[in-house]
Amino acid sequence: MQPPEKGSPSRAKNYDESAPDNRPLNREERRALRDQDRRFAERRRACGDRAQNLGIRWPSDT
Structure with missing residues (x-):
């Protein structure tokens, strides 16, 4: 989960920096997410x- 944006109190109250899921991603995790995003984009295309x-009619045909 990304840190809350400035001026976004509704997201800020739900953000917990101590939760293990809120830690920064390491290089391998970022690469895996990029690969997953690329595969999903290829599938959508x-x-x-x-x-x-x-x-x-497909949503990308706007």
Whole structure:
């Protein structure tokens, strides 16, 4: 979880710096998340291309 933005009290009250999930990610974790994001983006593109071929409107076709 990212630190709360300035001027965002609703997020600030829910932010707990002592929680283990709020620690900074290490290099391997960041790389794994980037890889996961890349795979999801490829899957979204493939679904959008397939939908376009079928004539279905896809959210990325705005």
